[in-house]
Amino acid sequence: MQQVSDSMAETPAPFPVIRATLKNKNRVVRSGSAAVAVLGFWLAFRTGFVELYPMAIALAFAVNLILKAALEVVELVAETLMPR
Helix, strand or coil: CCCCCHHHHCCCCCCHHHHHHHHCHHHHHHHHHHHHHHHHHHHHHHHCCCCHHHHHHHHHHHHHHHHHHHHHHHHHHHHHHCCC
């Protein structure tokens, strides 16, 4: 009778997207904030409203804070509920 090796018997880790997001959470936060800032600058350039430049920076800062808080909540839930 053939034995199954340990590597074949192991199942892949559940929730790979959550694990990858938490592993790269600083990159996710920076990318999200940068995307909002670039979108705001592009919108200000295309429409000609100079007031949108400082609004884009403020909105990028707000998105940074919101994403940090949201990822902290996801990390807390992942640590308490997800199997290791």
